[in-house]
Amino acid sequence: MSEARKPVIASVWLAGCSGCHMSLLDIDERLLTVLEKGSIAATPITDFKLGSFPQCDVGLVEGSVTNTDNIKFLEELRAKSTYLVSFGDCAGWGCVPFMRNFFPLQEVLEHGYIWSSSTVDGHIPDDEELPTFLDVVEPIRKFVKVDFHIPGCPPSADTIFYVVNELLEGRMPAGIPQPLLHFD
Amino acid sequence: MAELITLTIDGQECRGTKGMTILQVAKENGLDIPTLCNHPWLTTHGGCRMCVVEVEGQRRLVTACAAPAEDGQIVVAHNDRLETLRQMTLELLFAERNHICPFCAMTGVCELQDRAYEHHITHTRYDYIFPVLTPDTTNPYFVQDHNRCILCGRCVRSCYEIAGVGTLGFGHRGSQEVVIADLGVPLGESSCIKCGTCVDVCPTGALFDKRAPYFSRARGLERKPSICPDDDLGCAMNVVLKSGLVARIEGWTEAPVNGPLLSYRSRYEILNEPHPRVLKPRVRKDGELVEVDWAEALDATAELLAKTQSGADGHVVGLCSTRLPYETLASYHRLLAEQCGCVDVDTFRGAQRATRRQADDLYGTHKECDFEAIQQADMVLLVGFDPCTTHPVLGAWLAKKVHHDGVPIVSISPRTTKTAELSILSLKPRRGSELAVLYGLLGQLIEQRNLGHLVDRLTAEKWRSHPPGRVSYEAGVEEQAVVRAAALYAAAKNPVILYGPDLTETGNPTLIGRLWEMAQLLGHVGASKEVMVRGFTTGANSAAAEQIGFRGADMEGAAVVYLLSGDDPVDLTPQLRQDLRDAGAVILQSAHDGPLVQYADVVLPSLKWSERGGTWINVMGVGQTFEACTKAPAGIKPDEWVLTEIGERLSAVKEAAHE
Incomplete structure (x- = not known):
């Protein structure tokens, strides 16, 4: 009996809190179901x-795009994955990382690295190795095509499992059923 | 009878009457058409485009909330095209502002969110604009956050249509459009009357209460109607409870007097308790108030009352709050008047009622006009009354009259009043010279309308002896103002005179008599002989107190003063201070550890407004009965129980004395 190839899942973490x-x-023992139906190739x-x-x-x-590294990872992931699913409000809606969009980037950096009360002789990191910040934080769909988005801050474990399970079963979900869909 | 119509909505036959909108017909027939800017309290706006429907024979989509339903119409409210359009509308709304649900105060009870969930929106396909918008936190009670605003205009409409002030409006155009106060000033500095109606109607988190913002509008909260104990209009409100505690107060559509309109006092101030609660009875021992159990405190109370009753050391004086329900007022009156034989039982601010009573005695009983007459008045004369301060809901009605119908308001008050801003003319006589102004007005009315034959010679002489020049000299008001005030009153078809606490607290019934005369002089007497005059008092249940028979109290030489203040913020005048200091003993039944406690020899805990149930009678004699909304903290007994216990103890003491 030839078994069909198990779907492979990989996840990355961009500018977000890792809450997603x-x-x-939090899908707990259902993680075993996920591993039964597919395999996990990469995590943060x-x-x-x-x-x-x-x-x-x-x-x-997970997470939004806030610097040049985020874009590179995102583009690589897009190239390597058949279906790209973003999850969490940072990736899709605008959430805590987006709050810096209301201030000029220079001001934000100065606040973080120079003006903060515990900083002595601070300076804004400028090593060439470091990725550069974008002027505004953007949701990932601004850079790559996203096949499905799971909203929520964070999306509940049930919601994530519902979508992942659908994908592992070979179905692209048409939407998220009512009690599982939430933006907060 | 209205013409019946039948139309088809989504293939279902729906019945309605001519004049209804498609949305109304759909709702009445149990069909759901999504809406955002529509609100049952407000006029139709038709701005959010959520309720767009297809009507056969019409080239364009129509908004169901605004389109009149017509006989034989075939309407499609749900199909793929409409669904897509509604999704797009919602996504555009989300992209336009910073709708960040995770840290919005209203998440979970947001209508924008609800519509998005209903339309299976997981994200928006449009680029965010990220506009920089600053929330306005200058209002003491609520926050306006433009980041969450969808410009549905509900707040703007409620501000004009319900609150009558029209503070809120739209400023700027296109993508720059925002809801502004007045001409773009911070809310806290605007003409806002802080009634909070806009907060009630806001579908999103663009307007939310500062108090308990993150849970007070959650779903599934218990709601109980109650009454505002602040003034005698009888404003009812909906108390929103979370785990048995008051989370917030909102307008109650079915409120018989005020509808959904509330004042900042009943909505917000009522929840601010400046003093801690009295949780245990206290008795003064060696100059100090000591916490004791109920039995001891009640014994002490009964003993004090019994002693005064039997001996010749003075009399008992009872003073109670007018915020109490009829039942409690009656029990209190029974205990003091019947069981203690006390004749000096009154309410705080009893002078307001006393003046009216004296006017009745002097000039014969006059029935005063009702709310209906006030609503229909084409001119309002306020005498010693500042409704915007003491009766804000009435103030809002007057504002509506001024702004909607251009009704002139003339205010005569020795104080600087808030209502003066609404008035076309405001006269500020020196304190004590109000009568001169009224004589001046009456004299002017006779002169301007040539009514000399209607009054006897002596009276006419008296009035004529107050020409504007003399009034101006005596009262310090401008001559022309008196002439103009009289002219405005004389020119009106249905003028109404409203007087308030500032007039009645002068204790001068002649003033009320003059007002009645003024109405009668011009024939402003209704079909059922009521004069187009109405007096207002502070204290929700003043009318009940009057009915029960609270008839003035002489504090002079009181041996025992029994105060039932409940949660009334009693105005501790120098006179009251002195009277309490002079009294032999003071019994205080109070919910809060306020300034009265220092004078008390016995302190008994009492209930606060939300813990009381009973009947309140408003100024027009309309009775409303409500149940208690919250439970009293452990150890606090109902006022009725306390009064009964004292009564029983008093009888026991009496019997013992007989034997």
């Missing part, structure tokens, strides 16, 4: 360099 990944872990704690991201069927993205 915590919520992903997997050490991989740009260009070495594994090929996958479902790419999950």
